[in-house]
Amino acid sequence: MFCFSTYIPKPAHTVMRKHGDSPVICDLAVPKWLSMSSGCILALLQWVSSFHGSLFPHLTVSSLCSSEDMIAEFSQVLNWSDCVVRAFAWHPHTDKFAVALLDDSIKIYNPKSATTPTLKHRLQRNVAVVQWKPLCASALAVGCQNCLLVWHVDPCSLSTRPSAGCAHVLSHPGHAPVTSIAWSPSGSLLVSASPMDTAMMVWDVAAESCVPLQRVGGGGVTFLSWSPDGSHVLASTPSALFRVWETRMWTCERWPCIKGRCQSGCWSPDGSRLLFTVQDEAVIYSLTFTNTPAAVPSGTSKGPHAAVVVADLSETTFSTPDGDIIVGGEIQSLAWDPRGERLAVLLKGDPRAADRSPIIAVFKTRVSPIFELLPWFSRYLMLLLMFSLCSQCWSSGRITHVPFYFLSASIPRLGLSGSPTLPHVQERPADFANQSLFTEFIS
């Protein structure tokens, strides 16, 4: 069973105009000056309300749909509302993962243990995102419809149903639904975002306290991604604007997009490069950040002045022995492996065309000394994407792990790389390996 969300958000100003477009003035015995002035007032009100809508798009968003629709809209999962697997997370250090299911339960699978703990909590509804705490064996953060939960699942426990006492509820008035969360790589802080809240919350989980970080413009916050070196956080908003926060003094850079909102993004392992995609565009942009020596007390990072397009994924037809296939289109999410050698891109496809199912395209990448992006192979019909071993969650609830065997180009950094080190056996035959899509030279 495969079906797509047909919800298309309308632009804010059209909706506002529709609401105000009812000038009921009867013709009888109304002086002309009255109709004139009321018309003027009406026009003024409409203008003001449209201004309001563009200033606070999150308010418009909230008037348009329920929180469930909102999660579906801003989730990184394709077709979130019908997908059996709603969220998925690999543990950053060890072989285990958590899966959030349609019935609001979370299951934890560990190949080394026979028990699969099932996490249930009365506040755990409509799970949008799960993430394991780095440098910790047990803590799992869950972003749900009304709050944020942090579960402590003892890895040695044999219990299959940890009690609700193992979960800490983190909530802040107005901060719901939580559509995105990100742990700091050092495991000390957790940031959470909600499209309804203009503030991004930075949680000190143990102390259960939070610091709201708020800036004017953009509306809520929809997607967060913390760079692996811990220096930056990407925060996208429902409008055509995203921010990159620097985590030392928590200042931010504003990045207005031309077309739509920032849909997804991912960081290179050293935190120097951000790849992101914009809604309704089939290209991947790149931003580079030079880490200023932190001895400089200013703490601001000198960023680039404009993003560069590094890959164009617009529709292309390939002729194969089975017939022509069309690959490309809008991008749902991006994932980069912890060593920065493979980039997986989930392409939305077209729900109306039968032969245009969602596709995952994998690129071979190199971060240093120069950034390189080469097509590697592609695979069909995926809904959710998670790196480590590339794991793909299907709408049927099946999770496929595709082991990537490749020869690591660089010497693997001892201990620091988070993914389970794989035996490098052979290079997978790539379809278009010779074709260089993007190479950037750094002077």
Add this chain to the structure above:
Amino acid sequence: MLRLLHLSAPLLARSALKRKSFMSIILFFLVICWRAAASIAWAVLLLPPSTAIFVILSKFSVLHPIQTISECFSMLTSATAIFSFILLCGVIIMVGFLNFEYYTVIPTIACSKIALFGQLLHPRQLVNSLVHCIMGMIVAWCSAVTIGFRYETLGHPCAQTDGYHQMCLNEYHLILLLGGAFVGFSHSLLGVIHNMNYVSFHTVQQYKYLRFKGCLPLVVKCSATQALYSVRNFIVVYYFLGYIPRTWICKTLNLHLGSSAHPLDSIAGLLDLSLLYHLWISATFLLFTWYITLLLFRIFLTEGYSFPVQSSFTEDADHCLPKVLTEKQPMILKFLALQDLALLSQHSPLRRCEVFSLSQPGGHPHNWNAISKECLSLLADLTQRLVAYHDTVATNGRAKSLSSGSERKTSSETSDFMSPRPTSPLTAPFTPDLDSPFMSPALRRLAAPVEQGSPWYGTVQSPHIMRRVKNFLAKRVLIVYLFNKLPEASSQALFADSQAHIWALEGLSYLVQASFSEDQFGVVQTTLPSILSCMLVLQEAVDRHFKLPHASSKPVRSTSSMGDSTYKTLRFALRATLKTAIYRITTTFGDHLNAVQLSAEHRKRLQQFLEYKE
């Protein structure tokens, strides 16, 4: 600014006696006093806008908006307004000075009600309350003058029946003044109860302006709600006791009560909405200005300070991080140094490089040795404290159960009464006392309720004796109420200064992590075994502590108070940081840790961490 610094001179002179090094006084003066002075200056600068808003809100009338604005303008430029504004500035400076005098980075946690009363009745606190009371009255006088109208003066001429003019008491003025005094007094009391003088450090570093902006809505909310509660309480008090100050004022100033229809300590008199509004708005204004001063003080004081790791000049050596870390007093400098250590270990490769560097000449890693030694001694101190506490709790239970039967009945309670003597100078003075004079076993036995099995039951029958027993028990109930320990308070008291341990753990673990790639001379390797064993021992002690009752229960968080309740969750933060710190080291070094010399027990524990099973 000079005047402010002059004000703080006696304080410096007093604390100088405690300090050995003259250099640390200079550093204290340079850093802390300067920060306090800057925060007070900013609070004074913020006074004009807040006063203007107060004037507009207090004089606003819906029916005559234009008139309100013109009145406000004429008000703001009048001589009395300028005089009262100068008074308000004086009050702010005084509040700022009190904040500076009374602040603490380690909260004092009262473990029982009696300890809390002790805190409230401490002479130092009584002075504080008195000063706040007077300042509240001054602010209320300023707001009475500002509001004008019927509140302006204390006396007003009134005509008596015989046509002879005399001065009558203006009760509206009086009630505003008393209200101000009451709010000031209750602010001071609540300050003790909510530990408002406790200054906590934030995990998220932000620029001062942004932090201030972020906290401003909270301050407005807190002052408005707190003013509401205080005014409610004041009205109740005034309703019952209002006649006392009124008659007293009338007698001393030779004023007449006047012939107004309603005296204000009646229900009809107090149900005046305009009066209530003015009481509330002036209380809000008072609390708002004071809270702003407090907030600015906290923000300025806790801002990160970057100490040099090493200096090429010997006279600056006392200002360097390793030296400041080891100083015991003043506590705030030690905390700032630890915070700086945690930040530099996380964010500054250049400064980390200085930590790992060798001395020239000699080639000794003095910086690393001093830093690691201090951090390890802090952690060892905490471990020792936890073990001592655990032993006290354990031995108490056993010792009592071995004694006579009547004693056994109370043993469970006794162990609740018992808590350790603070072993560290860091812990606060009002932590529970084992050998307090009130804590005799006899009293404890009396405090225990009469039980069915006891010889008392059944033998006492006559009503006379029953009544006596009842009275006796009622008194005991009060004693039990006063002496009974607040749950989890002893646990909070144990971890009261744990912010220092958290930074020490973070600093050490980040430095060890960085040493994997940055430490050229291997200076960290020599201390790695002791760091690991110290952390593992602490981990064991913390785990054991959290198995005690009340230790792992989460406190209720109050969001609508200016009091900082971070200290209530410090033990959880410490536990999480400790685990993360060990994981940080094991994840970085991985199997290399097998080459580190450790005891078999610690190696086993470490293996759990290496396999992600903790």
